Amino acid sequence: MIVITAPTSAIGRLLVDDLLDRGEPLRLVARDPARLEPRVRERAEIVEGSHGDAAVIDRACAGADAVFWLAPADPAAPSGEAAFVDFTRPACEAFTRHGVKRVVGISALGRGTPMAERAGLVTASLAMDDLIGASGVPYRAVVCPSFMHNLLHQVDAIKGQGLFFTMADPDLKSPTVATRDIAATAARLLLDAGWGGSGEVACLGPEDLSPTAIAQIISEVLGIEVGFRQITGAALKQRMTGFGMTGTMAQGMVDMFDAKNQGLDNAAPRTAESTTPTTFRQWCEEVLKPAVTG
Template identity: 55%
Template sequence: MIVITTPTGQIGGRLLEILLDETRTRGEELRVILRDPGRLPDGVGARVDVITGSHGDAEVVDRAFDGADAVFWLVPSNTQEPSLDAMYSGFTRAAAKAFTTHGVGHVVGVSALGRGTPVASRAGHVTASLAMDDLIASTGVAYRSLANPTFFDNLLRQVASIRNNGVFTDTVAADRKAPTAATRDIAAAAAGLLLDRSWTGTGEVPVLGPEDLSPNDQARIMSEVFGRPIRYERRTLDEFRTALAEHGVGDALVQGYLDMMRAKDDGLDDGVRRTPQTASPTTFREWCEQVLKPAVQA
């Protein structure tokens, strides 16, 4: 049995789709954990075992991991957590104990690039995510962390600005090239690991996308896809801080985002070489044509 957390999120939702299709002929059972089963797509609830509640709750994961062979682990965003440790490792501690209690064999987690880089210890959310990986690995479970760069899909938060103003923003330098990836490719990487559990020990699986791009590169591609000018505006970290606070993000998490973005501009995502094994297939142009453009035109 495979247990999926966040089964209605960008990564978890796509993972669930893949596994429902793949396990149709394999006979492997699927179980999902979520607070509101009504958010599952029509017909899915009848095909999976549903555990209602938060996967940060000890009683919930105790029920969910009973009989489980593998778990997909993703910590949800909570803008009001008192600290980054509480958001990542604190949320994960009950599950880490349950992995051992129930003899879960394999865990695949969503994490970040940066381990081993000079800025990894001061990268906010990424630093906390890497500490969560260490916590899971310390249980003795076979563990693979999906080491991800910035997601293409983060641009979906700026659909209105792209549509109305032809502008998207970030805090990194306009000409700084870095890996970026589609969340659907991250889900596909997770599915491959969960279905073929021949791996042992602990390690990272980078998902780097097919090429490094700068914000200026992205603006050029978006302009070509949309048939009109789209430009990038770099915002300062102070402007980013203000925007996060206006959206109700707590102080500790705001600082974590600022530290992460500063670290990204200092090379946080540059430590892994792209190879056929670390590249992922979806290009930024494909993603813009298939995901962003329909969202902007909706």
């Protein structure tokens, strides 16, 4: 039995589809099971509730061989520590109590770098990995740079203004990754009973691109001029708190992008094993363009 948390998330949805297609028995932890597709509800066992709830995650882990763990970056959380570490504590107890054989989690790049100590939400995510690893359960953190998927939040700006906005340095080349490739890596690890201990597996897209280069590729794929505009940390924080994010979580996001601008996502060496297949251009053609033109 494989337990999937956050099964309606961008990664979780793809992972569920992949594992069901392979015929794997799944138990899904969902706050709102109605958000799951009917065919998924018919083929998987459902545990309703938050996977941060001790009773819910305890029920989910009973008899489980493997668990996929994704802690949501809760915008209403009082801190990154609360959103990642405190949220995960009940799960660690459940992992050990029920003898879960392996846990695969989604986390961030940067471990061992000076930037990681002051990287806001990334720092909290790495602390979550430490907590899970210290529980004694075999653990692999799938560590990622920024997701290509994040650009879907800016479809309206791309359509209406011909722009997208981030704090990123316009000329800094960094990796990005497609959620489909993260899900594929997670599936491989969940199904592989041959590893143990605690460690990381990096997922880096096949190329490092600057925001300027990203804008050029988007323009070519969409057939319209799309530019990039860098925003300040203060502007990002104001925007996030305007959407209801707590000030501490918004500052954690600002600190994360500051660390990325200092090379946080460039710290992991690119290898054949860490390089994922989906190019940014391919993702734009298959995902972004339909979202913009649809």
